[in-house]
Ligand SMILES: Cc1ncc(C[n+]2csc(CCOP(=O)(O)OP(=O)(O)O)c2C)c(N)n1
């Protein structure tokens with residue numbers, strides 16, 4: 175026996191899954207998910223909506239009608255599950271690869287296209303109006319999430335914040351600062367780490383030497399767990415559980431959702447330059463949509479006819495959003511000034527006047 | 538020898554220094570197997586190994602801070618920041634450490650590092666991918682700020698930046714990464730880090746610019762030549778330290794000057810140049826020094842970025858104003 179040392183801390187990280195790749199249940203479904211075909215079908219509809227929105231975005235980009243776009247193919251269960259787990263007055267603080275969450279929270283699809291089409295008006299959500307817009311500078315949103323959670327705590331509100339971030343994003347100082355702050359103040363803040371195994375071309379082994387991303391919270395006293403991010407049951411249940419605990423004052427939580435980025439990083443990227451040959455194929459079977467369909471079909475809840483009808487309906491919905499997006503009228507040139515401050519400074523009026531002289535607009 | 542683009546000239550310079558100076562290492566996000574998102578480091582990891590060309594975790598302040606540490610030990614890190622929009626976490630490290638180490642140790646420790654970043658608008662990129670904020674760095678005592686505008690200058694200036702004993706911010710105008718090709722001998726010859734380049738000689742007006750805007754400015758100069766007006770075009774290239782002598786000589790000759798930059802107007806580098814001219818050559822001016830710049834707005838998202846960027850028309854109109862005096 176060594177009297178010079180004793181264990182003063184230890185930790186364990188658990189992994190949760192409910193629906194496996196083959197669409198079979200592993201044990202029992204937890205809580206509200208049990209015997210809830212209505213909810214399962216709602217999940218399914220949003221997953222398909224997300225996928226068709228995404229495929230359409232890529233097509234629009236390829237035909238010059240959308241800017242650089244980050245696909246979500248293969249990762250839809252995280253965005254959709256997380257969004258559906260949130261309560262309406264919780265706040266979503268996204269990174270940039272979670273259209274599923276936006277859509278489930280009522281952001282209009284044409285607003286998402288407008289944003290990726292290079293137009294700030296897409297960030298002017300008509301619903302979910304206190305959610306933050308997509309965050310491009312990686313990791314910076316973490317601290318905004320902590321600040322929003324602090325505001326909720328100070329106002330004694332029963333609400334929570336969900337921040338999404340990529341595996342790469344957790345290397346940023348901002349991420350550590352945010353979980354540290356959230357730990358100290360026991361804030362109602364849930365981090366969902368989308369671990370899709372890549373940060374553009376950098377694999378997770380070059381991002382961290384830790385065994386899991388979930389354990390990054392341990393040093394901040396923030397508990398965490400891993401889930402199968404392609405299993406929408408796991409995403410929904412665990413995010414909802416963490417939110418409900420946060421509502422009860424139990425503090426922050428980290429959920430690492432394991433998934434795989436089936437597409438390129440963005441439409442400007444070519445993953446074949448760095449992705450090992452067989453990796454994509456190995457992950458194809460893990461598709462979150464396919465497994466839910468298989469599960470529902472096995473329960474006699476789903477069949478070819480329903481599938482066809484759903485796809486037709488969703489395609490029409492996406493087409494309608496595309497039409498709305500494509501018929502956006504050009505924003506007034508003076509918009510570049512008019513949202514800079516409450517009022518554009520009189521001393522800079524020459525700049526605004528110059529733009530009117532070149533591009534028209536109201537003085 | 539085949540002609541190469543500006544970004545290929547960057548690669549050529551990096552490869553040259555990796556080969557000839559064992560202290561040179563490249564680090565950044567996606568610079569390894571992927572060869573950088575703009576391909577600036579394409580093939581270099583394969584050639585020089587992952588100890589010399591390192592993919593880093595995703596954290597910019599880390600990249601700058603680690604670079605500083607290596608530089609204090611005589612290594613020559615060349616750090617890539619993927620887009621200038623993500624360079625701001627480095628600012629703490631640069632202004633508080635890289636720029637000050639030599640001074641505060643009275644020369645005992647130095648910081649021979651380079652931070653490279655693509656910058657500027659006009660490529661329809663996502664938010665935060667199109668800004669030009671060179672003035673932030675030009676305002677920091679102790680760093681150099683360099684912006685090439687052709688393949689040959691990219692090669693020669695980057696070699697000089699890597700060999701320079703002090704920290705250099707090397708900003709690459711990504712809009713013209715692949716715009717023109719030029720033969721650039723791989724001879725290891727550096728260009729001076731404190732000299733402007735006269736791109737076109739003229740007698741009636743001086744047009745001062747840098748980076749991607751050299752292209753619009755040269756177009757205006759050609760238009761002017763067509764109209765019988767002789768414009769001198771200066772590519773500042775080293776924003777800091779500024780080669781005021783060359784600028785003043787030119788303005789003394791022409792008596793008229795328009796400064797063109799993509800960055801926002803207030804406290805832009807154009808303001809510094811105009812101040813130098815007014816301090817030292819006021820008596821040679823026939824017209825006020827004019828600026829054609831981006832506006833004091835956030836760089837608009839791409840549907841509206843053309844409104845922001847100085848156009849050939851806007852430059853020409855300012856030139857006409859200056860000529861009318
Ligand atoms: C601060 C910052 N640095 C670099 C980038 C460029 N960039 C965009 S996405 C990305 C990788 C992000 O990886 P991860 O966090 O794992 O999210 P994923 O894209 O895989 O969903 C990088 C380096 C950025 N947007 N912001």
Ligand SMILES: [Mg+2]
Nearest residue numbers: 340341372373
């Ligand atoms: Mg990732």
